[in-house]
Each structure stands twice: as C-alpha cells, then as structure tokens.
Amino acid sequence: MRAGSTRGYAGRVAAELLVMPVAVVGVLAAVAGSFTGPGGGGTRPWWRRGEDGQRAAALAARDAAQEAFYELDSAQRELELAVETVRAAGDGASVRQALADFQDLSGRINQVTVAYLAALDSVDLEAAELAPGAAAQARQQLEQAKRELAAKQTELTGFLQRLQPLVRHAEAQLVRVAPAVEQAKRALLAAGGALEAVRAAGLGADDLAARLAELRPELTRLNEGAARHGVADTLRRAEDVGRRAAAILADAEQRPERAREIDRRVASLRTRVQALETRAGTVEPTLSELRRRFSADCWQDLQRVPQQVTQAGQAAQGKLAEAARARDEQRWADAATALATVRALLETADGSVAAVADRLRRLTEAERDPQAEVQRARFALRDAQRLAMAGRQAPDPRHAGPLDAAVERLDRAVASLAAAGRHPDYWRFLTELDGVRATAAEVVELIRGQHGRS
Structure with a gap:
C-alpha cells in the first residue's frame, strides 16, 4: 500500500466519525494511528521497515567483503614482490616449485576475486527500490565472498611464510648485484x-x-x-x-x-752493431799477422771470419729495421723476435771477432813459452790423479783409464811439437792440451758426483 492511498483512507474514516458511535470511532482511530509515524506526519508499511533492515545488513556485508578484498589485495602485492625477488635470484628446483605453487595460488585467488565482484554487482544496494528478497540474497552472497576472501588471505599468508627462506637467500644474492655491476x-x-x-x-x-x-x-x-x-x-x-x-x-x-722498451733495445743493439763494425776492422790485420807468423793450420779455419762478420752486421741492421716497423705497428711479438735475432747475430759475430784475437794471443804465448802450457796440463792431470787415489789402494778403472789416456795424449803433443822443426803446429799443440785438461776435469766431476751420491 502506497502513501497516497493511506491518506485517502484516513480521510474517509474522518468523514464517517460524525455518524458512528463513539466506541467505533475509538477503534477506527486506533487503526488509523497504526499508519501514522511517531511525529504524526505520515504512514510507513511494516513490510517496508523489514526491507530497510535487510538493505542495512547487506550494506554491512558489502563493507566487510570490501575490507577483506583490500586486505587480500595488499597481501597479494606483498607476495608478488617476494616472488619477483625469488625469481630474480635463481632458477633452482626449489625456486621453480615455489613459482609453480604461486601460479596455482594466484589462480585460485583470482577465482575468489571474480566471485566477490559478481556478488558485488548482483544487486544495486543503493537503488531506491529493491526487489523483494534481493537485499537478503545480496547479503548471503557477500558474506560467502568475505569468507572465501579471508580463507585465501590465510592461505596466502602461510605461503609467504614458507617462502621466507628463499626470499632471504634471494635478498642476499641481490645485495651482491649492485657492487658487482x-x-x-x-x-x-x-x-x-x-x-x-x-x-x-x-x-x-x-x-x-x-x-x-x-x-x-x-x-x-x-x-x-x-x-x-x-x-x-x-x-x-x-x-x-x-x-x-x-x-x-x-x-x-x-x-x-x-x-719505450723496444725503443731502448733497438737503440742499444744499434750501438752494438756499430761497435761490431768498428771491431770488424781489426779482424783482417790480425789474420794478416797470423798468416805471417804461423803455419796455415793455425789460422786456416778463421779465413771466412771477416765475411761472416760483415754479413752478420748487415743482417742485424735489417732485423733492427724490421723490429722498428713491428714496434710502430704494435706487433710486439714480431718486434721481440726480430730483436732476439739481432742479439744472436751480434753474439755470434762478436765471438768470431774475439776468436781471431784470442787465437793470435794463445799462439803467441805458446810460441814464447810452450812449457807453460804443458805445465798447466800436467797440473790438471796430477790433481785428478790425487783425487782418484784418495782413500784407495788402487784407482777405480773408470777413473784410471781416461787419466792414463790423457797422459799419453799429453806426451804425444809435446813430442810432436819438438819434432816439428821451424814451423810447428802450435794450434794443434794447444788443442791437444785443451783436450787433456778437459779429460782431467771430467774425471774430477765424475769422482765428486760419486762421492755426493754415496
């Protein structure tokens, strides 16, 4: 019954009061009062007051569901951040399992969220008019949605707690990233x-x-x-x-x-090449004196030294230029190889020049006093013989044999020099005596090595 019809009904009752008995009027007045509000202003049906209570309960259920939804959404955002931290830190089996569990949980949360939104949209609780029973139905749906949202939040909170060890490990890994980068x-x-x-x-x-x-x-x-x-x-x-x-x-x-190092080495070796060219000038005069004073056997092996020294100097100059080019092109290994070749060429050439000068010196000393060379050789032999007999009644054949052969070699060299006449082969004489001393030194080294092992 609407308000307009109520007012019309009350007017008719008032008109009829003039002809009705007082008792009836009182009953009718009481009935009419049931349609009037506390202020006497209007009427409100009892069934409408019941619907207002259902609307208020539904609105309260909606607010509670919304609060549960916001709390779940906040917790889900926190979990997503934790999962992203774990995902960034590694891809081990435990991480992969955690990510799979998170996807499963997220799917179930989405289902609950969809159900909540459906319940929220099922009834417009702000509408002026509601269909009978709509508010009660909305309240039931919203309360069910709240329970499901709260259950999923509890599940999500438990999952987040179980994820904490992985989160802590991931955070420890992430701490290393910034300094490393x-x-x-x-x-x-x-x-x-x-x-x-x-x-x-x-x-x-x-x-x-x-x-x-x-x-x-x-x-x-x-x-x-x-x-x-x-x-x-x-x-x-x-x-x-x-x-x-x-x-x-x-x-x-x-x-x-x-x-800079290659520049220094090039400059140093270039100086050595120039010094070699200067020293090479002394080779030919020295050879001339050897030819003049001694037999051909004493100097014939040195005849090609001037040519060899000249060739070595030219080759060294070429390699120096090659090293300089490699340096400019930053081919460091090639430059080092070229410089090593220059050094080897110079050492060989220096040795050849020195050999010519040393040959003249030694031949001159042997010519002046051949006995001095003989005495040096005999001293080396005697020293080796004494060491071979130390602590023995008889020498070890391994020591005695080479020493006896060296004594015979020395005697033959002395005899040959004496029989040579006016043009002795002093170089062969010196070579033989060098061999005698070398044998004595080898025996001494052998004996000392045996003593060291014993």
Whole structure:
C-alpha cells in the first residue's frame, strides 16, 4: 500500500466519525494511528521497515567483503614482490616449485576475486527500490565472498611464510648485484681512459677500441638489472665484463711501456752493431799477422771470419729495421723476435771477432813459452790423479783409464811439437792440451758426483 492511498483512507474514516458511535470511532482511530509515524506526519508499511533492515545488513556485508578484498589485495602485492625477488635470484628446483605453487595460488585467488565482484554487482544496494528478497540474497552472497576472501588471505599468508627462506637467500644474492655491476662499470671507465692515453701517446688503438665496443651491449644488459636478466646471469655478466675490461686496461697501460722498451733495445743493439763494425776492422790485420807468423793450420779455419762478420752486421741492421716497423705497428711479438735475432747475430759475430784475437794471443804465448802450457796440463792431470787415489789402494778403472789416456795424449803433443822443426803446429799443440785438461776435469766431476751420491 502506497502513501497516497493511506491518506485517502484516513480521510474517509474522518468523514464517517460524525455518524458512528463513539466506541467505533475509538477503534477506527486506533487503526488509523497504526499508519501514522511517531511525529504524526505520515504512514510507513511494516513490510517496508523489514526491507530497510535487510538493505542495512547487506550494506554491512558489502563493507566487510570490501575490507577483506583490500586486505587480500595488499597481501597479494606483498607476495608478488617476494616472488619477483625469488625469481630474480635463481632458477633452482626449489625456486621453480615455489613459482609453480604461486601460479596455482594466484589462480585460485583470482577465482575468489571474480566471485566477490559478481556478488558485488548482483544487486544495486543503493537503488531506491529493491526487489523483494534481493537485499537478503545480496547479503548471503557477500558474506560467502568475505569468507572465501579471508580463507585465501590465510592461505596466502602461510605461503609467504614458507617462502621466507628463499626470499632471504634471494635478498642476499641481490645485495651482491649492485657492487658487482658498479665494479664492472668502473673497470669499463678505466679501460676507456687508458685507451685515450694510448692514442695520446701516438700509438694505434683500433683493436682496443673494437674490444671495448664489444662490451657495450653487455653494459646495456647490466643497466637493465637483475629483475630482467636474473641475479646469477647478472653476476656472471658483471664478472665477465670486469675481467675483459681489466684485460683491455692492462694491454692499454702496457703499450706505451712496451714501445719505450723496444725503443731502448733497438737503440742499444744499434750501438752494438756499430761497435761490431768498428771491431770488424781489426779482424783482417790480425789474420794478416797470423798468416805471417804461423803455419796455415793455425789460422786456416778463421779465413771466412771477416765475411761472416760483415754479413752478420748487415743482417742485424735489417732485423733492427724490421723490429722498428713491428714496434710502430704494435706487433710486439714480431718486434721481440726480430730483436732476439739481432742479439744472436751480434753474439755470434762478436765471438768470431774475439776468436781471431784470442787465437793470435794463445799462439803467441805458446810460441814464447810452450812449457807453460804443458805445465798447466800436467797440473790438471796430477790433481785428478790425487783425487782418484784418495782413500784407495788402487784407482777405480773408470777413473784410471781416461787419466792414463790423457797422459799419453799429453806426451804425444809435446813430442810432436819438438819434432816439428821451424814451423810447428802450435794450434794443434794447444788443442791437444785443451783436450787433456778437459779429460782431467771430467774425471774430477765424475769422482765428486760419486762421492755426493754415496
């Protein structure tokens, strides 16, 4: 019954009061009062007052469900952050299982959320008019949605607690990322500075620049961070970038010093080549004196020394030029090889020049006093013989045999020199005596080695 019909009914009752008995009027007045509010202003049906109570209960259920939804959403955001932390830190079996469990839980939470939203939209509790029983139905649906939301929050909270060990491990890993990335960036910066220093020194650095350019994509990935590439990959990348940048830095820092070192060695060896050319000028006069004073057997093996020294000097000059070109082109290994060849050529040539001068000296000494050479050889033999007999009644045949042969060799050399007449072969004489002394030295070394082992 609407309000207008109530007022019409009350008017008719008032008109009829004039003809009805007082008792009836009282009953009718009481009945009419049941349609009038406390202020006497209007009427409100009893069934409408019941619907208002249902609407209020439904609104309260809606507020409670909304609160449960907000709490679940907040907890889900916290869990998602924890899961992203775990996902970024690694991909082990425990991590993969945790991610799978999270996906399953998220799916079930989404189902509950959909049910809550459906309950929220099922009845417009703010509408002026509600169908009979709509508020009660909405309240039941919203209360069920609240229970399901609360249950999922409890499940989510438990999952988050079980995830904490993985979260703590992931956070410990993530703590390492920033310093590692920063260190890699500093290494790249230092390598770039060293590259510029190489160029400033007038040296080529295209290969260094190319190696540095290869690291730029890696730097981009480092800047994208562990959230995109994972902690393990980011740490490996940072280590690789740092190591490669350090190698570039070391190479760049060494290049100016390598260039200076090669320059010093080239200059030193060039001085030695010039000194060799000066000394080579003494070879021919020395050979002339050998030819004049001694027999051909004493100097014939030295005839090609002047030519050999000249060729060695020319080859050394060519290798020096080759080393200088390699230095300018930063072919350090080639430069070092060329310089080693120059040194070997010079040592051989120096040895040949010295051999000519030494031959004349020794031949002159043997010509002046051959007995002095003989005495030196005999002294070496006697020293070896005394050592061979030390603590023995008879010498070891391994020692006595070589020493006896050396004594005979010495005697033959002395006899040959005496029988040579006016042009003795002093070089053969000296060679034989050198052999005698070498034999004595070998026996002494053998005896000492045996004593050391015993």
